[in-house]
Amino acid sequence: MNPLLNKEPVRRAEKAIKAFNSNLEIICLEKTARTAQDAATALGCNVGAIVKSLLFKTEDNFILCLVSGDKRCSLNKLKNIFNFKDVSMAHPDEVKKITGYTIGGVSPVGHLNKLKIYIDNNLERFTTIFAAAGHPNCVFKIDFKQLTVLTDGEKKDITE
Template identity: 45%
Template structure:
């Protein structure tokens, strides 16, 4: 889907969804992001579901994966291309040993439920890494605080909005 084909939010999007979707929508507007979040008619909890709903390649989905750093239990967000698998050893080499984060941890640290974790607008500051494989695409789509919410951005905008380093964090 090209930038010119970007759908505009529907009328129900302004009232639909959750506090998380509304928080991300307000933050992106405040930051002057040119693409308002879109409310999908179906939940997109996986990269494949999001790609199908948007008519894009799975790799264009900027999925958010949360880990728990073992040393201090800090939340580590990896924003990765939907067609790649995050390599925990590569993440650990950059931020220290990490483990899986359960749904309660994800919700408490990000303010979002699994399947709707946005790369921005978290409940607390996260350690964040961006997968360099996202830069294969002109535009990518990320969750907007709810499984039905998404927004479009360039990989460069993602790096700018998050202030996160762009690194190799996926399996070869």
């Protein structure tokens, strides 16, 4: 068994994923999938099929945006859609504290704190998508509809 599967953040992500669908598997990559491009190269898929889990800080809260690997999350769209005055990328320390994951391994599920999740509708272009599973070398494969149900995420046009 791959030692990465014993790491607490990976176990936490796997528990949430398996509770949803016992057929979903964690894939351990030899090379890092810290960036969407790294993950796409390692998996041999389109970079757009990689789910980037991005934590944003708002005036009084944090939100998680799941964005297609070939897109950029739009701060202006987030501000307009949700009527936020201020939105910024969360600091790496905040990401670790709020989600329990380090940047590059932030899973869409299994967070330490309850988060409102928004999903980039561009991810619907792909039959299969891949999301981080608690470590930069661990991902899981899922389809868009399942990801929406798994995360209780809300579909939005949040990219530029």
